Amino acid sequence: MLRVPLLIAISLAIAFGGGIWSTLVALEATIGFGAIKLGAWEAFPRAQTADADPYAKSHRANAGKLLYGTAEGLTFTAAVDETGARLDGNCTYRMTGHTPPARLWTLFTNDANGRPPSESAELPAALNSRTVLRGANGDFSVDISASAQPGNWLSVAPHQPFRLVLTLFDTPTAGSSGLIDLSMPKVQKIGCGNA
C-alpha cells in the first residue's frame, strides 16, 4: 500500500538532496571552466567577461567578489605544491623563479575563508614586486613558512591549509593566447614540522 509514496519520496529526496548538494560542491570547488594551469597555479582570465561559462557566472554571482578587468590584472592561485600536495601551514615551502611579464605583482596567502591577511599585521604576510629581494638575474626565491626565515619570508598561520595568491598587474598574460610558454614560479616543499 505504501510502496508508491515511498518510491516517490526516494526520488524526491535524491533529486533535491543531490541537486542542491552537487551545486554547492561545484560552486565551492571551482570558479568555472577555462582555467589556465601552469604547474601548481591556475587563473581564470575570462571569469569577469560576458563570455564566461555558466558555472563561472554562477560562482561570481554567489561569491560577490570584485574581479579584475583585463587591463587591470590577472590573479593566479595555488592550493597545492608542485607534487600536488595541499599547501599546509605546518610545512615550509620555497617559491623560486620568474613571473610572466607584468609591470607589478603582489603575493599573499588566503586563509580557509578566502580572506587575505591584514597588511598592518606585524609579520610579513604579503610581498610585492617592489619589496621582494631579487637575485642577480632578476629571479627571486620566497620562503613560505610559519616560522621566520632569512631572505624573502612570507609568513603563514601555523597548522592551517592556505592558498597562495599571485596577482600580475598590467600584464599581457591576460590577453595572451600563447600561455603555455609562460613560466610561473615553482612552489616546492622543503620540510615539515620543526625539522
Add this chain to the structure above:
Amino acid sequence: MLKILLAIVVGLVGAALLHLVIVLSLPYFSDRDAYSRVISEGEPFTFHILEQKPDDAGLAQEDPFLETAVCSFDTEERPVRFSAGSGVPFWSLAVYDPASNETFSINDRTSSGGKLDVIVATPLQATALRKAMPEGLNQSILIETPLTQGYAVLRAMAPQPSYRPMAAAFLSSAGCLPAEWR
C-alpha cells in the same frame, strides 16, 4: 526491487536537472553578487573606499597592497564621468554592468597622461557628445554601452605603507559624477 532502482534513477535525473536550473538561474536571483553589494555600500555617484575587513555590504579590499573604491551609477538621464589625478605607482579602473560583466577597463599606462578621465554614456548620449563635445570633456575617453546601470571599481596601489596616504588621497579625490551632455 526494479521499482526502487527506477525511483533512484528518476531521482538522479531530477538532481541533474535541479543542478542545471540552480546554476543557470543563480546569477538572476543572487542578492550577494557584486552589484548588489556595491549598491548597498550607499549613495550612487560616489566612490566608497573599502576597508581591509569586509564591511556591512560584504565588500573588502581583496589585495593588501591595493586600496579599492567602488561607485555605482545610472546613465539613464546623464552620462557618468570618472576622473582622478595621478601620483600613485599604479591605478586601474574597471567598469561592470549589473551582471558583473566587464564593460571596460583601463590602467594608468593605457590612459592619456596617466590621468583618469573616462565618460560612460548610452549610445544616444555618446552621439550627442561626439557631435558637440562640451568644453573640458574633449580629452575624455568615451565609452558607449546600452546598459544604463553598472558599477565601477577603482584601485590604487600602495606597495609600501608610506604610499598609503597617497593612495587614499587619490581615491578620495576621485570623481564619479554625472556629466552634462547637451
